[in-house]
Amino acid sequence: MEQVKVTLKDGSVKEVPKGTTILELAKSISGRLGKEAVAGELNGKVVDLNYKLDKNCKINIFKFDDEEGKDVFRHTSSHILAQAVQKLFPGTKLAIGPAIENGYYYDFDSDHKFTPEDLEKIEKEMSKIAKEGLNPERFELPREEAIKYMEEKGEPYKVELIKDLPEDAVISFYKQGDFVDLCAGPHLPTTKIVKALKLLSIAGAYWRGDEKNKMLQRIYGTSFPKKKLLEEYINRLEEAKKRDHRKLGKELKLFTILEEGPGFPFFLPKGMELKNTLMDYWREVHKRWGYVEVETPIILNRKLWETSGHWYHYKENMYTLKIDEEDYAIKPMNCPGGMLVYKTEMRSYRDFPMRVGEVGRVHRHELSGALHGLMRVRAFTQDDAHIFMLPEQIKDEIKGVAKLIDEVYTKFGFKYHVELSTRPENSMGNDEDWNMAEDALREALEEENLSYKLNEGDGAFYGPKIDFHLEDCIGRTWQCGTIQLDFQLPQRFDLTYIGKDGEKHRPIVIHRVAFGSIERFIGILIEHFAGKFPTWLAPEQVRVLPITDKHVEYAKKVAEKIQNKNIKVEVDSRNEKIGYKIREAQLGKVPYMLILGDKELENDTISVRSRDKGELGNQDVDSFIDNVVEEIKNRTLIISE
Incomplete structure (x- = not known):
């Protein structure tokens, strides 16, 4: 049987029979690689694992850990999503469904308005499809046949996409079970590899990103080859929600x-x-x-932007105005x-x-x-x-x-x-x-x-x-x-x-x-930092907390001494309980709290509480200031969990 030479990523050369698929090649290298492989790379182009090798070539085999592998994994997941949606909501028209960072989405045109409850139903249907172990199969049609095929299936968005392709283009589709989608690929060899999936949100999206076009419904999701990886990702999402800069900024x-x-x-x-x-x-x-x-300057005239090329290539992103009947633009x-x-x-x-x-x-x-x-x-x-x-x-x-x-x-x-x-x-x-x-x-x-x-x-x-x-x-x-x-x-x-x-x-x-x-x-x-900026960066570095009104004057003197060393300090002189003031300072993520009561007033000291380390005990004011000045000067970094 005729052999082909395959050069692998490490530079080694392996001979295999002509017609061997990339998946078979992966299995021949190691059982584990055959199990974990999700896509191949043939002479620099990402292809399906069932691609048959017919001549000498360079091959790289991707696992889910590789970015290219993740893209293929998530792209197939988006097809599973579209298949589930069309099964549960007949008449839904398909737009596009790419892999994106950490997941995928699909845009749908449906008379039904999707709800969070719908996502649970769709997820269950997707899991069923994945478990069926459907094999995505590629087939190609000439341009006119492809247009007719999608017209018969009632997919106007796909027809528009095909019409935008060159006249002589051969159009590729992928079929899994009874579901067919216009797609360049590549895809997983089987849906069974998708072991864990989760739909995350619903959003509106204009067709082709143009606000003049129809608003579609976009469903976002993510998927993994192991449930543990999905759980870790969901935990990271929850942590990200807690750290949302819009919430903390407010x-x-x-x-x-x-x-x-x-x-x-x-x-x-x-x-x-x-x-x-x-x-x-x-x-x-x-x-x-x-x-x-x-x-x-922020505003410069049209001549400059013509010279730079922005007037012709970037104008839709620029704010323009007229001054003395002349065209100007605010600089992008x-x-x-x-x-x-x-x-x-x-x-x-x-x-x-x-x-x-x-x-x-x-x-x-x-x-x-x-x-x-x-x-x-x-x-x-x-x-x-x-x-x-x-x-x-x-x-x-x-x-x-x-x-x-x-x-x-x-x-x-x-x-x-x-x-x-x-x-x-x-x-x-x-x-x-x-x-x-x-x-x-x-x-x-x-x-x-x-x-x-x-x-x-x-x-x-x-x-x-x-x-x-x-x-x-x-x-x-x-x-x-x-x-x-x-x-x-x-x-x-x-x-x-x-x-x-x-x-x-x-x-x-x-x-x-x-x-x-x-x-x-x-x-x-x-x-x-989850809002807990290191001391040098914090907009408020020290908050002085007098326990009662009789400690306010001493608090102001301490604050003045601190401020004289260019430390950002505030005094909470409100007539509130000290526990409440401490909680407020903690919520404000202030690095240091100074609690001042009778003992501190009498001894001319301060009781120091650190946001990151807890109680630091009674200290001399000058020593505390020296330590904070040093921390700011060195731009000491502390990341709090």
Whole structure:
């Protein structure tokens, strides 16, 4: 029998008979891999496990632990959801049902309005389908036959999707039992692998995300190969609910969003203390790393946005207005203004690298359904920086930015992973520039011993990029920091410098952020710390609690002494019982409470209670102040459970 050579992920080569499926290959490698395999990768493309090998190739086998494996697992789960819904609610029309991070969803057009009670029924039906062990089977039809097939099944949304595909496209479908869906795949070999599933919520969603289209009903769910994994995930969701920054932001009086400005946060006094402390830290770090700071206008005219390309490619996300009969726009990003700052004078190669930071207010139009507390807003502050440099400086500057971002994330107790995204199909610029840029980014990461995931073809059209995905204390990841190399804006704005040869040259530009959106970063911090900010970051660091009215004057003197050392302190002088005051301070997540009664007044001392460590006993005021000043100065990190 004819053999094919299969190169595995570890570089080893295995010979198998022609026509062997990837699942059979997995079983031949090890029984456990055969059991846990969910999908394969053939020469870089994710495929079904029942794909037959007919020529020499490179194969990778994915388990649920792999991101690609999770996607396939959840994609099949979304088909199980759609199958269950159509069985329980005949006449329901299908839209789309992709895998997403931590789960999947499916959009339905149904005369029936789904309720939380319906989710329980659908879940039971899904479990039945999963246990049946249906085998998703792929088949293909020519375009016109595919359209007719979906028309006969009464699926107008699928017909629209097919009509958007190229004329000569072969359209693929997947069938499991009596259920058929338009789908590119791949899928699990059997529904039996889905051992644990849960439907999470119902939401509205416009067809194709366009508010002019019909509102559909979207059902979200998640699924796992083991019940234990589902239980752990549900527990994490419950923990996330407790940490919801919108709830804590209100309770801690940090920010609010009012009906007068949906998507435009109002920061309250304590929220501003928090934000300003963050910005003080940002400025300290950036000054130490050799950055200068600028500020550019929030409103600039149409000509600028035409030069940058935003007027033509980003206008639907921009707020525009007229001034003196001329078109202007509120900036959605700081970069074009940064380019104008560079052009205010002639630059020389001796000026490089130029590290220019801006904490700039930007506005972007987001659909109201996408808004979410501080995480998705219409106005936010971005901690941009632009580094102008020579080609030979790229690697060192990338390393410097990576070290800066590492310092910042470590300060807040975040772990993180790095992703490198390379040249996409729609890129601008020449091969030489791209190869030089990608090599510089790759070498910088490797020299810094930063392991990274490679995203081939996922860079920006103007240059490759490095993204930093931080992980909070309950295991969620957030994409915040980014480093992007840009060949486009220096060209569009005709940026030049005088080189050693006396001729004009074009600089290389890095765009980078550390926090990203300050507002979103604050939202992440609220949830990461569950509102219990470390002392240096807390908007209120000490609360003084006099036991009765006769201790109020002493409390004020103690507070004044503390305040003189730039510690944020408040006195609770209300005529309330001390137990109530302590509970209030605990709910306010204040790091330190000072309880003052007769004994403290008589001995000129304080009784200290720590939010994180409980009772610390009687202390001398000056010693307490020295300890807190040291804690703030060192930016000591304590993460409370």
